[in-house]
Amino acid sequence: MITEMTKGLIKATLFVLKQQGDAITTRMYELLFEKYSQVKPLFANAPDNQSKILTQSIIAYSEHIDDLSALSSALEQIARKHVAVGIQPEYYPLVGESLLQAFREILDESMTDEIISAWQEAYFFLAEQLIQREQELIAQQQT
Template structure:
């Protein structure tokens, strides 16, 4: 991630905190409509799953210049993902759905620069999760 991505994502943190649940609710709607095979993965998910995802997206935006603060949270979620059999191929599905949801909920505030920055930041976080999960799958 470059400096521009970091600055733009951080500048959206307050908005994401405010609209986080709306964004993640819209994200699941798009995910399950476009990738029905993803729905089965959430069979045992808790009812407040969208709140947890929203909190993590916000925490990521707020700490994007200090990712060490997220290490503990990432390890915990990676273990849960491995238990739910999440694979690398699922990350682009969530990424596309998340970007569509951000555009939908933020409207005019989701400028092309904001969308590009979030695409870059999501790609980075996906790689961190995929690497951690690979370690856990092969352990």
């Protein structure tokens, strides 16, 4: 579960992150593809604007941090898409690392270690839900 303290920090930074959404998205992808070029081919069929959805949606989901049940159908859709394009559990930390690094660079001074840790916790909580559902879907395909 996400702690109340984390939820508070997420909510306090959401506005500024959303304002800087495009800059964060652009930097997140630069970092991801520079460091982990093995994931680049996964995005081969994604239209330019669609690949941005990943970062934007992570930020948007944090808006619902108090009631994540509101996101269940959106998460189901993402999980199905991820399974279709072959996303593996081990890719999640690569995106997480790139995202947090992008937050740090774009927001600089305002991004304290405390806020970074809160975002780390929230990202991996979301990632865990997706990984779990994706593994279930893969297991179903195999039966």
